[in-house]
Each structure stands twice: as C-alpha cells, then as structure tokens.
Amino acid sequence: MLQEQELIEATQDHGFALKLMELLVIPTFVLDLNGKVLIWNRACERLTGVQAAEVLGTDEHWRCFYDLPRPTLADLVVQGRGAEVHRLYDQHVKRGDDGNNSLTAENWCDMPRLGRRRYIAADASPICGNDGGIVAVVQTLRDLTDEKKAQIALEQLATRDGLTGLANRRCFDQTLQAEWHRALRQQQPLSLLMVDVDNFKQYNDAYGHLGGDECLQRIAGAVSSEMRANDLVARYGGEEFAVILPNQSLKGAAIVAERIRCRVEQLQLPNLGTAKQFVTVSIGAATALPAVENEANQLVLTADTALYRAKHMGRNRISLTNEAQA
Template identity: 75%
Template structure:
C-alpha cells in the first residue's frame, strides 16, 4: 500500500492557492484588498447575490450586491477600522473566541439583483502580511432567512392571542410598561380602554363555544380597525379587550371608545340569549400622567372601575375617568 502524500502548496504563490480554495467553496465568499476593491467573488457568492464576478471585481461596490442604498459591508468596516459602527448597522454581532481579529454579524439584506430580501450572517477575517498589516479581508456569508423567519414566527406566537390574532396578555403587560416609561420621559398622557362584551355568557349558552369564538373574532376585528399605528389592542382575557392609546388625552380616548362601541353595534350580531338583542360592548376609559413614583397598575385599575360603572349603568355605553398622577412638587 502506498502512502498518499498531500500536494505541496507552491511556496511562491500561497495567496493564489488560498483564493483558488475560496473560489471552490460552496459557502459564499468575497475578498477585499487593502484598498477596498473586490479581488475575489466566488461562484457561491454569484449564486447568492445574482451578481457575476466580472461585474464587481476591481470595484469598491460590493455593497451594491446586498443593499439598495450605500452602506459598508462588514469587510469594509474591518478594513477601514470602523468596527465601532457595527452595532448601528447590524442586528447582532460578536467577536468569535473573544479575539480582536475576526468579526461576525447578522442583518437583513435587500439583495437588489435577486429582488429577495435575505437575512445573512457574515464572518470576516483579515489577512495580514509579515509585519502584521492588513493586506486583504475575507468575508463569508450564510443565508439564515429560514431560521430568522422561524424565530419571528415563534416570537409572534409568544405575543399573540391564538383565537383573535390580537396581542395577548403578556404582550399587553410588556407594552403598557414600555409606554408608561415613554410617557414618563416625554411628559405625555397615556390612555387605556377596557372593552367588555355585554352578556357574553348568554351568547355562549345560545350559540355554543364555536359560535362564541366566532363572535370574539368579529369583535376583535372591529376594535382593531379603529387603531392608530402606535396603538395596541390586546385580548385581556375571556371576552375582555384592552386598548393602549399612547399620547392620547381623555377626550381623544372617549372618541375612540365611542367609535369602537358604534362599530361593534353595527356588526348586528344577534344575541338570542338576551331577548333577541344585538351583541354590544361596554367600555371604561382612563387617562394618566405618569410620575416617577407611580406604576401603570393604577391606570388599569381606574379603567376597570370605569368599565364596571358602564356595566352598572346599563351596558352598551362608555364611562370615563380622568386620573392625573403628577409628581409631587
């Protein structure tokens, strides 16, 4: 049996040999020289970006293959010693092994040529000469779009109500806390609506749980249709919904509440369980001015109390309570 000896790397051309290896990799990779020009763009990179090597070699336009608007690639940042900007440009980044030479980062890329937005993970390694100076930078890429989309889907499942598609209680609690802190910083009012379906037990008794679920879905759509971009509507629990209205006065909250009440009434969902009436909602509204020594739980309690009054007063109506909490002077 003969021993198989590895072919020697030509001593006079180690860099050319390395480039040939990169060219044959199934992993997308490109190389920038010391002047930031593309000196290698392998076939896998062509396949990923839709940009052929001859279109980009010798240019400083590697970024055009990934973004609609000018911005540096990760390799550019390393080459130009601008790694302090990585956090602002990428969703996530790290230095593998804790070293200073290599850098990894992830972000969404526009991919102008292919027209398909992709989530790419980039790994960058500088090539040094005998004196330690950077003569080139290698960037390899991994398409992690499927993994990212799966992560987003899981996150949405964790924050959305399975029946209505609205935000769930956990998302409501987190958002209310964040909006309370924002209102505190900016000195703006924060309003909250608590919306409850009237006589829902009788509706469930008359139509069954399947009918009740369909009713809640219709009402959820009606409530959500009245929201602004920054508002949040959540299923608070059972047949109760909560609406967070950032930077909204009590007067504005009352207008939104009345629009919601009317829209639900216009659905004309018959409730045979209560004398052939239509399904309606009662709404409690509260507005607060956040202060350092307060928390949003008081706003929830105030809106709940207003909702109870609306129920007590005959249902299918709104009840308002202004709760201004100001810092002690």
C-alpha cells in the same frame, strides 16, 4: 493596483489557500483597500444568484444584497467605519482592540437577483501583509433565514393571542409596565381602555363556540383599526380586550373609545339572544400621569371600575374615570 499587488505578494506562497477559499462551501468574498472585489467564490454566487464575472474588479457588490446603496460589513472595515455598524445592522459585534477591528453582524438583505429577502449573518476581517498592514478584507456569509423565521414564530407564539392575532396577556403586562416607566420618565399621560363584549355568553349559547370565535375575531379587527402606530391592543382574557394609549389624555382616550364602540356597532353582528339584536361593547377608560414606579396595576383597576360602571349603566357605552373630564 498597488494594494492588489501587495495582496498577491502576501499570498504568493499560499496558492492552495486561495484555491480553497474559492471552493469553500461558505459564501466568501474579498475586497481590496479601494473596496473593489478581488474574490467572489462559488458559494457566494449560489447565495446571491450573482456570478463572479459580474462583480470582480468593481465596487458594485452591494447590489447583490440591497436595493439601495449601503455598505457591506467588509466596506465598513475597509473604510474604518466600524463604529457605524450599530446603525446599519440589527445585531452586531466589534472584535479586536486595534484600529482595524473585525466585525460580526446580522441583518435582513433584499437579495435583488433572487427576488426574496434573506437574513444573513456576516463576519468581516482584515487580511494583513508581511509587514502587518491591511491589504484586503474578507467577508464570510451565513444564510440564517430559516432560523430567524423560526425565532420570529416562537416569539409570536409567546406574545400573540392564537385566536385574534392581537397581543396576549403576557405581552400586555410587559408593555404596560414599559409604557408606565416611559411615561414616568417623560412626564406624559398614559391612558388605558378596557373593552368588554356585551352579553357574550348569550352569543355563545345562540351561535356556538365557533361562532363566538369568529365574533371575537371581527371585534378584534374593529378595535385594531382605530389604533395609532404606538398603541397596543391586547386580548386581556375571554371576551375582554385592553388598549394601551401612550401619551393620550383622558379626553383623547374617550374619543378613541367612542370610535371603537361605534365601529363594533356598525359591524351589525346579530345577537338574537339580546334585546339590542346586535353585538355591542362596553368600555371603561382611565388615565394616569405616573408619579411613582410600579403603579401600573392601579391604572388597570381604575379602568376596570369604569368598565363595570358602563355595564351597570346599560351597556353599549363608555365610562370614564371622572365623567366630568369627558
């Protein structure tokens, strides 16, 4: 009650400013030092679908943004927990050098009342009384959902193959370098599979390019189905796929490769242009325990060599860097 009275006294000569805050087109709410809502303007009602009467005088404003309890940016400022912003928000900035730092952050919000997630940018700043002490915290909000979705779409265009939805060559190259460096730091093995569709030219000749596209999509799905969460499947080029297997031994890579080979064979995609009658893949596997920087390309060359060996041995099979290690 004392904090609320201090806020009133601090703003008693600024009634117009308070009215302006209420009418702002920018969604805005104000918390007292107990974390209870003092102001919830009309723009905030429109953004959240929650009327001011439902939250004024309560500390339940988090329910307007999230399904589970968690602090808003204003709560972090009120509670002096600005250091936690990095853990709770996707993007964040601390502003100010004193103990009452303002905060700027962005993240996805559940928006339970509206039933749809929104990407919200927020700014939270302290309101100070005549003596310089904090009497409340104001938070403003911006709905950046459309911009965020556009950004995600652009990022996907830059890293995804348009036909299969897998990672593209650019994403593969970047990920392989990153995984190489991580394997070097952690002294863990890094395995790579190169997967090539057998006799794909004959398939295209028999079924046309649209049929070939559908074939690649089906195979992409089959390869992806055998992956762990931290593995990466990429369309390396044409009818060739690459699979990065972090912290995987050659023996483990061979097991994954054989599962992929069997999964593609089980699709029973007809290929009348070949003696085997169905579409198959050949796979080359290689493993390295990185010892020096920037040698990831050698892993690709080694896996490629193993792939060519599988082709020369009759296709529809896997070949390892060192057959004795299988």
